[in-house]
Amino acid sequence: MIESRLIAQLKQTVGEEAVLTVKEDLETYAHDATATWSHRPDVVVLPTTAGQVARVLKLANEHRIPVTTRGGGTNVSGGCIPVKGGIVLSTVKMDRIIEISKTNLTAIVEAGVVLQDLYNACARQGLFYPPDPQSFLGCTVGGTVAENSGGPRCLKYGVTKQYILGLEVVTASGEIMRLGGLVPKNRMGYELMTLFIGSEGTLGVVTRAVLRLLPMPEVQKTMLALFDDIVAAGEVVSRIIASGVIPAKIEYVDNWVLRRIEQLMPMGLPQDADALLLLQCDGSAEAVEAEAKKVVAICQQGGAREIRVPKDQAEADKLWAARSGAGAAIFSAAHTGFIEDVSVPRDKIAELIRKCREIAQKYDVCVPVVGHAGDGNVHPNVLTDDRDPVQFEKAKKAKDEILATAIELGGALSGEHGIGLDKQHFMPRALDPAAFALMKQIKKLLDPNGILNPGKLWPEASDGQR
Amino acid sequence: MIESRLIAQLKQTVGEEAVLTVKEDLETYAHDATATWSHRPDVVVLPTTAGQVARVLKLANEHRIPVTTRGGGTNVSGGCIPVKGGIVLSTVKMDRIIEISKTNLTAIVEAGVVLQDLYNACARQGLFYPPDPQSFLGCTVGGTVAENSGGPRCLKYGVTKQYILGLEVVTASGEIMRLGGLVPKNRMGYELMTLFIGSEGTLGVVTRAVLRLLPMPEVQKTMLALFDDIVAAGEVVSRIIASGVIPAKIEYVDNWVLRRIEQLMPMGLPQDADALLLLQCDGSAEAVEAEAKKVVAICQQGGAREIRVPKDQAEADKLWAARSGAGAAIFSAAHTGFIEDVSVPRDKIAELIRKCREIAQKYDVCVPVVGHAGDGNVHPNVLTDDRDPVQFEKAKKAKDEILATAIELGGALSGEHGIGLDKQHFMPRALDPAAFALMKQIKKLLDPNGILNPGKLWPEASDGQR
Numbered sequence: 001m002i003e004s005r006l007i008a009q010l011k012q013t014v015g016e017e018a019v020l021t022v023k024e025d026l027e028t029y030a031h032d033a034t035a036t037w038s039h040r041p042d043v044v045v046l047p048t049t050a051g052q053v054a055r056v057l058k059l060a061n062e063h064r065i066p067v068t069t070r071g072g073g074t075n076v077s078g079g080c081i082p083v084k085g086g087i088v089l090s091t092v093k094m095d096r097i098i099e100i101s102k103t104n105l106t107a108i109v110e111a112g113v114v115l116q117d118l119y120n121a122c123a124r125q126g127l128f129y130p131p132d133p134q135s136f137l138g139c140t141v142g143g144t145v146a147e148n149s150g151g152p153r154c155l156k157y158g159v160t161k162q163y164i165l166g167l168e169v170v171t172a173s174g175e176i177m178r179l180g181g182l183v184p185k186n187r188m189g190y191e192l193m194t195l196f197i198g199s200e201g202t203l204g205v206v207t208r209a210v211l212r213l214l215p216m217p218e219v220q221k222t223m224l225a226l227f228d229d230i231v232a233a234g235e236v237v238s239r240i241i242a243s244g245v246i247p248a249k250i251e252y253v254d255n256w257v258l259r260r261i262e263q264l265m266p267m268g269l270p271q272d273a274d275a276l277l278l279l280q281c282d283g284s285a286e287a288v289e290a291e292a293k294k295v296v297a298i299c300q301q302g303g304a305r306e307i308r309v310p311k312d313q314a315e316a317d318k319l320w321a322a323r324s325g326a327g328a329a330i331f332s333a334a335h336t337g338f339i340e341d342v343s344v345p346r347d348k349i350a351e352l353i354r355k356c357r358e359i360a361q362k363y364d365v366c367v368p369v370v371g372h373a374g375d376g377n378v379h380p381n382v383l384t385d386d387r388d389p390v391q392f393e394k395a396k397k398a399k400d401e402i403l404a405t406a407i408e409l410g411g412a413l414s415g416e417h418g419i420g421l422d423k424q425h426f427m428p429r430a431l432d433p434a435a436f437a438l439m440k441q442i443k444k445l446l447d448p449n450g451i452l453n454p455g456k457l458w459p460e461a462s463d464g465q466r
Numbered sequence: 467m468i469e470s471r472l473i474a475q476l477k478q479t480v481g482e483e484a485v486l487t488v489k490e491d492l493e494t495y496a497h498d499a500t501a502t503w504s505h506r507p508d509v510v511v512l513p514t515t516a517g518q519v520a521r522v523l524k525l526a527n528e529h530r531i532p533v534t535t536r537g538g539g540t541n542v543s544g545g546c547i548p549v550k551g552g553i554v555l556s557t558v559k560m561d562r563i564i565e566i567s568k569t570n571l572t573a574i575v576e577a578g579v580v581l582q583d584l585y586n587a588c589a590r591q592g593l594f595y596p597p598d599p600q601s602f603l604g605c606t607v608g609g610t611v612a613e614n615s616g617g618p619r620c621l622k623y624g625v626t627k628q629y630i631l632g633l634e635v636v637t638a639s640g641e642i643m644r645l646g647g648l649v650p651k652n653r654m655g656y657e658l659m660t661l662f663i664g665s666e667g668t669l670g671v672v673t674r675a676v677l678r679l680l681p682m683p684e685v686q687k688t689m690l691a692l693f694d695d696i697v698a699a700g701e702v703v704s705r706i707i708a709s710g711v712i713p714a715k716i717e718y719v720d721n722w723v724l725r726r727i728e729q730l731m732p733m734g735l736p737q738d739a740d741a742l743l744l745l746q747c748d749g750s751a752e753a754v755e756a757e758a759k760k761v762v763a764i765c766q767q768g769g770a771r772e773i774r775v776p777k778d779q780a781e782a783d784k785l786w787a788a789r790s791g792a793g794a795a796i797f798s799a800a801h802t803g804f805i806e807d808v809s810v811p812r813d814k815i816a817e818l819i820r821k822c823r824e825i826a827q828k829y830d831v832c833v834p835v836v837g838h839a840g841d842g843n844v845h846p847n848v849l850t851d852d853r854d855p856v857q858f859e860k861a862k863k864a865k866d867e868i869l870a871t872a873i874e875l876g877g878a879l880s881g882e883h884g885i886g887l888d889k890q891h892f893m894p895r896a897l898d899p900a901a902f903a904l905m906k907q908i909k910k911l912l913d914p915n916g917i918l919n920p921g922k923l924w925p926e927a928s929d930g931q932r
Contacts, residue, residue, distance in 0.1 A: 103704045103813040104842075126710065150651050159651060161660075162628055177900035183809040185616050185625060185843045185881035187664055188896055189905045189923055194627075194660035198653060215710035238569045244592065244681035244750075284710075287753030343649040347569040376570075377651045415651035430654055434643035439655045441911055446904075457655055 002042045002086070006063060010045055010087075013055045018093070020044040029088045032075040033135070035336045036386060037421050039081050041068065041088040048093045050168055050176050050207040057205065057451075058174030060087055066454045069201040071112060071140030074133075076339045077420030079147065079200050083455040091142045094207060097121050106165060106182055107211040111142025118211075128216040130157035133416065134324055142206045148198030150416030152249040152323075155374035156282075157214075159416065161197045166210030169196050172203075172447040182210060195442065200418050201453040203446045217282035220248070221292045222316035224308040225299040226273040230254070233275035234350030236302035237373050240279075241346065243298060245291045249280040250374030251323050254353070257368045260329045261322045273305065277373065278323050326370045327381075334366070334383035336392070338399050338422075342406035343415030346376045355405045356380045363398040365391070377415030400426070419457050427458040436462075468508045468552070472529060476511055476553075479521045484559065486510040495554045498541040499601070501802050502852060503887055505547050507534065507554040514559045516634055516642050516673040523671065523917075524640030526553055532920045535667040537578060537606030540599075542805045543886030545613065545666045549921040557608045560673060563587050572631060572648055573677040577608025584677075594682040596623035599882065600790055608672045614664030616882030618715040618789075621840035622748075623680075625882065627663045632676030635662050638669075638913040648676060661908070666884050667919040669912045683748035686714070687758045688782035690774040691765040692739040696720070699741035700816030702768035703839050706745075707812065709764060711757045716840030717744040717789050720819070723834045726795045727788045739771065743839065744789050746782075792836045793847075800832070800849035802858070804865050804888075808872035809881030812842045821871045822846045829864040831857070843881030866892070885923050893924040902928075 011019045020026065021043050030040040047053045060067045066086030073080055082088050094110035097118065101107075102125050109118060115129075115136040122129050132151030133139055139149070145167065150159045166180035179193040180186055196204050227233040237250055253261070253276040262269045269276070277299070281291040292309070299307050310316040331337040344352045353369055360367035371378030380402050384395030403413055403426050413423045413430050428436065436458070443450075477485045486492060487509050496506040513519045526533045532552030539546055548554050560576040563584065567573075568591050575584060581595075581602040588595050598617030599605055605615070611633065616625045632646035645659040646652055662670050693699040703716055719727070719742040728735045735742070743765070747757040758775070765773050776782040797803040810818045819835055826833035837844030846868050850861030869879055869892050879889045879896050894902065902924070909916075 101811075101813070102708050104811045105707060106811075126708075148653060148657070154651060158628065161657065162624065171900070175900045177904070178898040179901055181878065182811040182876050183843075183878050183881070184841050185620060185809045185838075186878040187614060187809075187880040187882060187884050188878050189664075189885065189893065189902075190669070190908060191614070191627065191660045191664050192901055192904055192908075194657045198655075198657050203656070215707070215712065218710060241571060241681070242568050242592075244684060246681065283749075284753050284756050286756040287750050290750050290752040343651045343653075345567075345570045345572070345648040347567070372651075375650050377649075410648050412647065412649050412652040412654050414653040415649070416653060418653050419655065427655065432644040434637070434641045435645055435658055436655075438643070438658055438912075442656060442658075442908075445907055445911055 002065060006059065007043060009059055010043065010056065013059070014045050014047045014052050018046040029070065029082070032073050032078060032080045034076055034078050034422065037078040037081045039083045039085065041082040042085050044088045044090060046090045046093045050170060053089065053170045053205050053207055054174040054176050056087065056089060057170055057172060060451050061172055061174060061449055064449050064451060067451050068453050069146065069205050071143030072114065072135065072138040074135035074139045074143065075147065075420060077414065077418045077422040079418050079420035079456060081421060083421065089205060091140060100125055100127065102127065104182055105213045107213055108208065109141050109211060110208055111140060111206050113141045115139050115141065115144065122213060123216060126216050127213045129163065129211060129213055131160045131163055134327065141209055145197055145206045145209055146199065146201045147418045150377060152251055152372055155250055155372060156246045156248045161194055163212045164193060164197055164209055165212050167193050167196060167206055168208035169204040169206050172449065172452050180210060184212060198418070200420060200456055202443060202456055203452065219285045219288050220280055220282040221288045222310050222319055223279045223292060223295055224319055225277045225279070225304040226270060226306040227275040227277070227303065228273065228305055230275045230353050231350045232303045233277055236277065236299055236304070237349065238347060239298050239302060240295055241374070243294055245294050247279050247291065247295060247374065248282040250372070251278040252371050252373035253278065253323065253326060254369045256366065257326055257330060257370050260333060261326065264329055265322050267322070270306065278319055330368050330381050335385040335387065337384065338382040338395065339417070340380045340382060340399060340402055341414050341417035342380070342403060342411055343377045344406055344409045344411035348409040348411065349373055349376055349378065352378060352405060352409055356402055359398050359401045363394040365395050365398045367398065376411065421456060424456065424458050428462050468531060472525065473509060475525055476509065476522065479525070480511050480513045480518050484512040495536065495548070498539050498544060498546045500542055500544050500888065503544040503547045505549045505551065507548040508551050510554045510556060512556045512559045516636060519555065519636045519671050519673055520640040520642050522553065522555060523636055523638060526917050527638055527640060527915055530915050530917060533917050534919050535612065535671050537609030538580065538601065538604040540601035540605040540609065541613065541886065543880065543884045543888040545884050545886035545922060547887060549887065555671060557606060566591055566593065568593060570648060571679045573679055574674065575607050575677065576674055577606060577672050579607045581605050581607065581610065588679055589682060592682045593679045595629065595677060595679055597626045597629055600793065607675055611663055611672045611675055612665065612667045613884045616843060618717055618838055621716055621838060622712045622714045627660055629678045630659060630663055630675055631678050633659050633662060633672055634674035635670040635672055638915065638918050646676065650678060664884070666886060666922055668909060668922055669918065685751045685754050686746055686748040687754045688776050688785055689745045689758060689761055690785055691743045691745070691770040692736060692772040693741040693769065694739065694771055696741045696819050697816045698769045699743055702743065702765055702770070703815065704813060705764050705768060706761055707840070709760055711760050713745045713757065713761065713840065714748040715746040716838070718837050718839035719744065719789065719792060720835045722832065723792055723796060723836050726799060727792065730795055731788050733788070736772065744785055796834050796847050801851040801853065803850065804848040804861065805883070806846045806848060806865060806868055807880050807883035808846070808869060808877055809843045810872055810875045810877035814875040814877065815839055815842055815844065818844060818871060818875055822868055825864050825867045829860040831861050831864045833864065842877065887922060890922065890924050894928050
């Protein structure tokens with residue numbers, strides 16, 4: 001519990017109305033988008049400036065109070081659950097888009113800007129911010145920086161870290177630090193900025209970001225291909241890339257998900273197709289036309305049983321809405337679900353998916369798989385029910401075996417969702433020991449009192465270990 | 467001087483023939499591509515494995531011997547000059563291309579691979595590694611990682627850090643650390659890899675890298691546009707970008723350089739044009755055709771006095787050879803030259819160039835300017851003669867004023883050449899004090915005895931300061 005004297009100081013710092021202490025309010029901040037984690041903070045603060053954030057952190061650091069930073073709360077690895085109580089620092093009131101420059105292809109935004117609002121502001125000037133985590137309707141820029149978020153478009157455009165030119169970060173000791181700036185080529189000493197990107201709120205609080213933008217692609221073209229066999233679909237993905245075409249998106253949906261989508265949103269998809277690929281090419285009209293032709297030809301040669309090219313934008317939008325809704329479609333089918341997120345080299349995707357099926361059989365659980373097939377980042381989702389302890393245990397084992405498989409295949413525990421609470425038990429065996437030791441030293445350097453998002457990224461039990 | 471006992475230990479570690487101690491040999495390693503810096507090392511070692519590098523560093527660390535890592539020695543900021551003597555660790559014997567995967571679009575290479583060899587190996591498989599520092603005929607992958615190198619193609623493709631998926635790094639204490647891997651989306655804790663990219667050999671020795679490749683663009687199309695006025699040329703660059711076209715390259719050459727090129731390689735360029743833009747679009751044939759049309763139209767509307775589209779590849783190659791040769795063309799015109807490298811927001815390029823002209827007049831020095839106009843990274847080169855102390859002093863002042871101008875315009879001290887010895891005196895005023903302090907702490911953490919490339923990045927005098 002936090003002393004009332006401290007609460008009073010917090011109110012002085014950010015204003016009375018920007019400090020929440022009522023149980024019902026706190027309950028809202030106990031959860032994120034994961035199904036099984038929850039913990040109430042002692043207090044929530046909603047600062048509006050970096051100066052306020054600095055004063056809150058200074059106070060928290062002096063009194064050793066945990067601070068968990070939270071944007072839209074859409075995290076799917078337990079990253080913003082305040083497991084040690086203390087303060088939740090919400091950035092949502094820092095939501096100004098300060099500047100968008102069409103000449104410099106840059107945006108300066110506060111951390112609390114919702115991604116969809118940024119997309120809209122960019123679109124009004126014919127600009128485009130590529131990172132597209134599927135929580136874009138609610139997630140904030142600050143959250144995507146903390147998570148180094150991905151999304152379908154990463155295949156062609158790369159992840160969040162590739163679009164950050166500058167950051168304003170408040171350190172654990174309450175110092176405001178400005179890194180990078182408006183220029184895409186900036187070689188002044190160490191790349192400190194990237195240290196904060198993907199650090200899941202454990203090294204500092206991002207309050208402002210300078211983003212790199214692109215011109216909006218002139219046109220987009222969607223294609224859907226159905227396969228009798230995941231191996232054939234995987235082969236087709238490899239052949240498309242090897243042909244020199246990098247579509248903006250190549251999304252994969254398995255038979256279970258395909259049937260579920262068809263049930264909720266009938267589109268006449270064949271119930272027995274083993275794999276569905278949803279592809280999108282973007283760019284100039286001429287380039288997209290040429291690329292789409294190539295993609296369709298490769299799908300045909302690769303044994304697609306059916307290829308659909310939507311006749312208009314409305315039909316294409318419907319397909320993408322179905323893909324975006326896949327998460328909800330999957331999890332509405334079970335009481336509890338683990339949203340998994342692993343990454344393997346592209347040539348190992350079919351193998352990973354085959355192994356996921358074996359694991360599902362072995363533990364008698366349902367594991368629908370969707371994912372960004374183009375870049376090897378796949379989401380095997382484990383459906384379960386935490387009210388049934390036996391079944392829940394099996395699901396947890398299945399989940400762990402999927403993670404172990406990704407590591408064995410030369411991949412990563414997470415492609416875009418992060419480690420948070422969900423995967424930290426795997427970190428000691430997934431990382432090089434020297435790298436793991438260095439991460440802990442950097443944490444110690446930047447947050448010596450361990451106040452920033454404590455209990456995340458790696459098990460506390462491993463803290464003393466090399 | 468290094469004791470003979472230690473030299474013997476180094477010979478035991480890397481082999482007799484891989485240790486150089488003769489004065490004539492050492493002299494080769496006293497220089498890089500800068501004109502005014504030089505210092506002989508005490509010994510040069512040429513290890514062939516990461517294990518050998520680890521043992522060399524362990525020994526150096528125990529005995530507090532400086533270690534300056536060196537690839538091709540093409541550095542233009544004094545980065546690989548062993549100013550404190552000690553060991554030069556050359557990576558050139560670690561030059562194996564271990565694997566290139568067309569499916570994964572990845573290459574695994576040792577640090578000493580020369581960039582041109584990598585380009586050739588990639589091209590044989592229809593692949594492409596975008597970073598293109600103009601020293602590509604001699605520079606090594608390890609050097610480009612240490613410098614986070616850029617080049618003309620960065621406009622469309624980004625800098626080296628955007629193409630590194632994994633690194634093997636040996637720390638100052640002689641530990642081998644493996645970071646990242648084969649997957650483009652990898653979210654396992656902190657982004658340690660990027661800390662080493664651009665660290666100029668001061669945090670560790672890169673021995674191996676996993677690179678992200680792209681399919682080779684189908685076609686390239688070059689255009690040349692001449693302007694009577696740099697402001698008009700700058701406007702055209704902005705308008706091209708704002709139109710949604712991002713060419714692979716937009717290179718700028720000023721009137722002085724244009725005349726010098728014409729003198730060395732006559733092409734009938736008008737002697738009185740104020741600015742020359744050399745542009746290249748790449749991609750699918752259809753896209754390039756469409757983009758090139760747009761670019762030509764914008765140049766015409768923007769007041770270009772002449773636009774040339776080479777009739778074939780040979781003619782285009784000649785233009786690019788002239789651009790690549792601009793550096794040599796400039797420096798062959800003077801006894802001593804400072805190769806400068808600053809970065810400003812794109813909408814400030816014309817202003818920067820105008821100020822460079824004012825500075826040149828003020829100090830009565832010649833400052834030819836070339837650069838990557840598309841991304842605001844410009845090279846104002848200061849011509850001088852270090853045998854004439856008065857003139858040399860003026861040139862140094864002119865150089866410093868150019869650096870100060872770039873910072874005032876919201877830019878960076880360096881876009882792609884790094885800080886090295888050349889710009890370190892500017893670091894305290896160019897960086898946020900909190901960021902500067904953190905850089906020093908990170909250096910202390912990774913290299914507590916300060917053996918790695920000592921005397922670089924910031925003045926030692928600032929070490930005690932906040």
